[in-house]
Amino acid sequence: MTINVEHFKKMFLEMKNGNVALDSNDEMGSTRLGGDDADLANAERDRAMVLKLKQREAFFFRKIDEALTKIENGEFGQCEDCGGDIGEKRLLARPTASMCINCKEEHERNEGHLLYAKRSKTIGTELITNGETLEKAFKEVQKYAAV
Ligand SMILES: [Zn+2]
Incomplete structure (x- = not known):
């Protein structure tokens, strides 16, 4: 099975560029000097959200x-665990x-x-290496940031 690597590369670069723009707009924009309580x-609250x-x-x-x-190493689409194909369909739904x-x-x-115990100690770094989905990782980050 051949994966259209160029398609994914373009998509990732667009994601990055899109998010960079969004990020700079939010850059502590609502912090005001000399405001009341x-x-x-x-x-x-805004700062916490940012x-x-x-x-x-x-x-x-x-x-x-x-x-x-x-992608650069020619390993894109390979399962990190078994080395098999992740499959283009899955990659389209979940590119990362x-x-x-x-x-x-x-x-x-x-x-x-077991992940639960790890989570509380390592604050997210283990989440990615353990192959958690982005959505789950995001939720964990939100939970952590809310504490
Ligand atoms: Zn696998």
């Missing part, structure tokens, strides 16, 4: 960079997937409750 509270967004983007960018590196669906499901079954 309500303004301060709003600014705090922080969450940045953390999510950091995850996202890291996954995109990993995928781009794989690093494992085939079989390994992913296997992984989730095996690691289920």
Whole structure:
């Protein structure tokens, strides 16, 4: 099976560019000088939201960079676990997937409750290497950022 690598590469680069633009717009834009208490509270909340967004983007960018590196190395679309094809259909639905669906499901079954213990200690860094989906990683980041 041949994956249209150029298509994915273009898509990843567009994702990165799109997010960079969004990021700079949000750059602490709502922080005000000399506001009253309500303004301060709003600014705090906005700052927390920007922080969450940045953390999510950091995850996202890291996954995109990993995928781009794989494209350069000719490893894109290979399962990190079994070395088999992830499959174009799965990649189209989840471009940053690093494992085939079989390994992913296997992984989730095996690691289920163990991941919880790891999560609290390593704050997300393990999530990616454990092949968590972006959505799950995002949720974890949000949860963590909210504490
Ligand atoms: Zn696999």
